[in-house]
Amino acid sequence: MKKYIVAAALVLSAWQSRAQQDAMYTQYMFNTLAINPAYAGSRNVPSLTGLYRSQWVGVEGAPETQTVSFDTALPNKRVGAGIQVFNDKLGVTNTTGANLSYAYRILMEKGTLAFGLQASVTQYRADFSSVRLNSANPSDMAFYSNVNKVMPNFGAGIYYNTDKFYLGLSTPHLFNNRLVNDSVTTSNALAARQYLHFFMSSGYVFTLDQTFKLKPSVLFKGVAGAPLQLDLNCNLWIADRFAVGAQYRTGDAVAGILELQASDQIRIGYSYDRSTSKLVDYNSGSHEIMIRYEFGFRKDRIVGPRYF
Helix, strand or coil, X not given: CHHHHHHHHHHHHHHHCCCCCCCCCCCHHHCHHHCCHHHCCCXXXXXXXXXXXXXXXXXXXXXXXXXXXXXXXXXXXXXXEEEEEEEEEECCEEEEEEEEEEEEEEECCCCEEEEEEEEEEEEEEECHHHCCCCCCCCCCHHHCCCEEEEEEEEEEEEEEECCCEEEEEEECCCCCCECCCCCCCCCCCCCCECCCEEEEEEEECXXXXXXXXXXXXXXXXXXXXXXXXXXXXXXXXXXXXXXEEEEEECCCEEEEEEEEECCCCEEEEEEEEEECCHHHHCCCCEEEEEEEEECCCHHHCCCCCCCC
């Protein structure tokens, strides 16, 4: 019975609530292109990143997310471009899509200020007819019709970074698309829809000595109708090759993070989340794996490692 209650809560949250709808990442600092198009090209070399997240392991219908992104700065370094494809599954819903990002970069004395635009297309599918309903009420209209809809959208962002600091503001999608088929006559007031998401992110690297560096970062997430969420993160880098860190996400989870700079071009990350909400009784945690490969030659790279 508990399993069905949790599964039903997941379905209803995907259908009716205005809580955070975009996929959630613990290693957001490695997947910044997903939340801010102005990040494109900020590493100054072609960069390919893959990320897989399995959330709330043990809960039927729990979120599962895969993303692959590529971004690069054009030869004059004043323009960045990027693309991301993603797949996010939650209960009987599945969201698949792609984002194209453009960033105009202003090179400053100590850093770079970028203004970004994003165009995206998303296919949203909801197999509501597969939900097992109570035999006493088998004709609930909320689960009567499946949804299969393609939705375009646009986003924008600002991103400033130096070798050891960054600050970003963004909204990945501006249109409140209805999450129902166009033929459905549900009123606008009652129809489930996409809602504006706002992100503010920042981080800094403190040099403790020649071996150790401390890298705190923060991410604010806001969406209409849901509480503001804050991710607090802190990593300790050792000899610019290995990092261990922790994260606290308000109202949701704590996490441990490991990072390995396996070579000049390859970085690997892993995180494990443990719920702090009532869901802790129904799952064994969340796992996230990231790998990044940079194609740049030594002459194109900045002096020293990139932390963001």
